[in-house]
Amino acid sequence: MRKISYYPGCTLSTKGKGYDRSGRAVAAALEVELEELTDWQCCGATFPLATDNSMALLAPTRVLYQAEQAGDRVAALCAICYHVLKRTQTVLERDSAMRERINWFTEQEYGGRVEVVHLLEVLRDDIGWETIARKVVRPLTGLRAAPYYGCLLLRPYDEIGLDDPEAPTILHDLIRALGAEAVDFPYSIECCGSYLTVKEPVVSETLSREIVASARAHGAQVIVTACPLCQFNLDWPQRETAFGRSGDEVPIVYFTQLMAVALGLPEEDWGMDGMYTDPRPLLRKWVKEE
Amino acid sequence: MRTVISLKNVRSQFVRDVEEISGEDLLACNQCGKCSAGCPVAAAMDLLPSQVIRMAQLGMTEVLQSRTIWICASCLTCVTRCPKGVDLPRLMEALREISLRAGASEIDLDRLPPELVRELPQLAIVGGFRKYIK
Numbered sequence: 001m002r003k004i005s006y007y008p009g010c011t012l013s014t015k016g017k018g019y020d021r022s023g024r025a026v027a028a029a030l031e032v033e034l035e036e037l038t039d040w041q042c043c044g045a046t047f048p049l050a051t052d053n054s055m056a057l058l059a060p061t062r063v064l065y066q067a068e069q070a071g072d073r074v075a076a077l078c079a080i081c082y083h084v085l086k087r088t089q090t091v092l093e094r095d096s097a098m099r100e101r102i103n104w105f106t107e108q109e110y111g112g113r114v115e116v117v118h119l120l121e122v123l124r125d126d127i128g129w130e131t132i133a134r135k136v137v138r139p140l141t142g143l144r145a146a147p148y149y150g151c152l153l154l155r156p157y158d159e160i161g162l163d164d165p166e167a168p169t170i171l172h173d174l175i176r177a178l179g180a181e182a183v184d185f186p187y188s189i190e191c192c193g194s195y196l197t198v199k200e201p202v203v204s205e206t207l208s209r210e211i212v213a214s215a216r217a218h219g220a221q222v223i224v225t226a227c228p229l230c231q232f233n234l235d236w237p238q239r240e241t242a243f244g245r246s247g248d249e250v251p252i253v254y255f256t257q258l259m260a261v262a263l264g265l266p267e268e269d270w271g272m273d274g275m276y277t278d279p280r281p282l283l284r285k286w287v288k289e290e
Numbered sequence: 291m292r293t294v295i296s297l298k299n300v301r302s303q304f305v306r307d308v309e310e311i312s313g314e315d316l317l318a319c320n321q322c323g324k325c326s327a328g329c330p331v332a333a334a335m336d337l338l339p340s341q342v343i344r345m346a347q348l349g350m351t352e353v354l355q356s357r358t359i360w361i362c363a364s365c366l367t368c369v370t371r372c373p374k375g376v377d378l379p380r381l382m383e384a385l386r387e388i389s390l391r392a393g394a395s396e397i398d399l400d401r402l403p404p405e406l407v408r409e410l411p412q413l414a415i416v417g418g419f420r421k422y423i424k
Contacts, residue, residue, distance in 0.1 A: 010412040045417035049364065049383035051313040056420065080413050155366035156377075165370045191330045191365030198418030199397050201406060203334045203361065232411045 004122065005067050005074040006034035009081035010042045016078070016228035018271025022256040023077045023119060025269035030127055030135060034075065034119075037066045045080055046195075047087045054101060060088035061102050065110040073115045075122055077256070079227035083152035083160065086116040090159045118153065118162060120170050120226060120255065129177040137264035138286045139179030145258065146183040146220035146250075147171030148211065150230040151191050165189070171224055174255055178262040185218040187211040192233040208233045216250050221282060223252045239276040251279030261286060299349030304388075308346050312384035318374045319343045325368035325378050335361050339368060339378055346381065359385040360396050360422065386421070396422035 012020040027034050043063050048056035063085060067074035076082040092099040092112045099112050123132060149168050157165040168189065172182040190211060193204025212234055215223050225231050231252050238249040252275070260270045261283050272280055299305075309316055319340075326338035335358040337345070345353040353359070362382040369377045390396075397419065407415075 010416065015409075015411040042412075042416060044420065045413040046420045049377075049380045050311045050387045051380075052311055053387070078413070080417070151363075151365040151367070155370050157370060189367075191363050191367065193331070194363040194365060195414060195418040195421050196331075196361070196363050197406075197414050198402070198410065199422050200334070200361065201403070203331060204363075206334075207330060228411050229414055229417075232409075232414065236409065 001031050001033050002126065003033045003035055003071075004117075005070045006036050007040055007043075007063055007067065007074050007076050007081060007085065008036060009076065009078045010045075011080075011228045012078055016231070018273065018275070019077055019228055019231075019254045019256060021271035022254060022260045022265075022269060025265050025271075026256050026259040026263055027119065027122075029263045029265060030123075030132065032122065032127070035070070037063070037070060037074070040066055043081050043084045045084065047084045054098065057088055057091065057098070057102055058106060060084050061092065061110055062106060062108065064089055064092070064114050064116075065106070065108045067114045067116075068111060072113065073117055075117050075119050077119050077226070077254075079118070079150065079153040080229060082116065082118045087159050089114060089116050118226070120153075120174070121162060123174065124170055129173050132174070132259075133177040133179075136178055136262045138262050140258070140262050140286055141179050143180040143283075143286065144183050144219050144221045145175045145180045146185050146215040146218065146223045147175060147188055148215070148223050148225045148230060148234070148252075149189050150225065150227050151189070151194065153226055154189065171226070171255060175224060175258070178258060180258070180262075183215065183218050183220045185215045185220065187214040192230045194229060194233070197229075197233055197236075204233050205237045209237050212238070212250050212252075216248060220250060222258070222279060223250055224255050224258055225252060226255055235276040249277040251275070251277045251282060253279050253283075258283075293350065295348055300347070302349040304351050305346070305349045307388060308381065308384045311387055312377070312380040314377050314380050314384075316343065316347045316381070319347065319376050320374060322373060324371050324373065325376075328367050328371055330365060330367060331361050331363055339382075342385070343376070343378065343381060346385070354385060354389050358382075359389070364421075390424040393424070395424060 044059040175182040193207045197204040235252040326340040
């Protein structure tokens with residue numbers, strides 16, 4: 001059993017529990033134990049883009065310090081936690097004066113050495129697509145899944161460097177390893193509106209509807225994401241309202257949920273309760289032969 | 291509308307503040323427009339991203355009244371494509387910070403729809419409040 005420190009973050013402990021549940025379950029199925037950091041706190045959910053805003057670096061640095069006590073790597077599932085932690089780590093690694101300043105304030109000696117990884121990187125680099133393909137017991141043959149990368153998982157490239165920022169393949173490769181068809185569509189790296197959902201919900205709903213409509217027009221039956229804010233923004237406009245539903249909804253699933261189905265895990269490990277568009281009626285079709 | 295372009299404005303404290311907070315060189319931008327062409331929220335903006343930079347270059351503080359700086363979602367598409375390596379999201383953040391530090395608050399908590407607040411993921415609330423309220 002390979003062990004790796006795990007930072008769930010606030011959303012995966014509350015509204016995004018299904019991502020956490022399916023993530024831990026698929027990791028275990030691949031013989032990776034995600035060891036949750038003890039006594040962790042919120043990362044702050046935004047990386048400060050103002051160079052003089054060192055206050056916003058405090059929360060992620062505390063997380064990195066906890067991770068450094070536990071080992072040399074920490075994995076995140078939430079794309080935003082990953083983004084914030086990785087960029088903070090980059091600042092503290094390159095700017096020793098900033099690191100001293102933060103350490104002076106937090107009264108914790110963070111050495112600046114923790115490697116921040118996304119679970120997708122662990123799957124690709126530590127385990128490999130071929131190993132994952134061999135573990136698939138329910139090949140998702142015929143399922144047309146659109147990989148939706150969003151923004152913060154990929155950009156900025158010189159600090160994140162997870163994949164090509166304009167033509168990423170990591171989710172495509174995973175989808176194919178599970179036996180499904182990866183559907184290309186022009187909105188796969190377009191923004192869903194992110195935090196605008198709090199301030200300008202109409203703008204983020206418009207963006208999200210365009211993304212879902214494009215995926216649908218390209219034949220997608222399901223959209224695959226790694227970010228709980230993308231998941232919410234894309235799925236929320238599809239919720240049932242007083243006007244009912246349009247009937248052409250596309251379920252928005254986390255990559256871990258699709259893996260849970262393909263790896264043969266029981267339905268409670270899919271973590272799909274409470275999603276606005278329930279993916280289960282579609283995905284159960286790949287279970288029925290059992 | 292009459293706009294006076296003067297060296298005094300180009301070398302103003304406002305321009306120095308924007309450059310200091312963002313850590314970016316405003317004059318590195320040569321107005322190619324790639325940022326505006328690829329911006330996913332340009333349709334909702336009153337000024338295009340490249341126009342925001344132009345006004346900031348010229349020291350036009352009116353740019354702080356633009357909706358654009360609050361519509362930018364920091365998706366980082368433009369910085370990925372800028373041929374001059376200008377980090378436009380950092381410039382947008384600097385303009386937001388200048389407004390926020392002067393007392394602006396862009397979210398009216400009482401006007402958020404309750405059904406949305408109940409459902410929003412935690413990181414949207416934490417992140418949104420950090421970005422749009424001081």
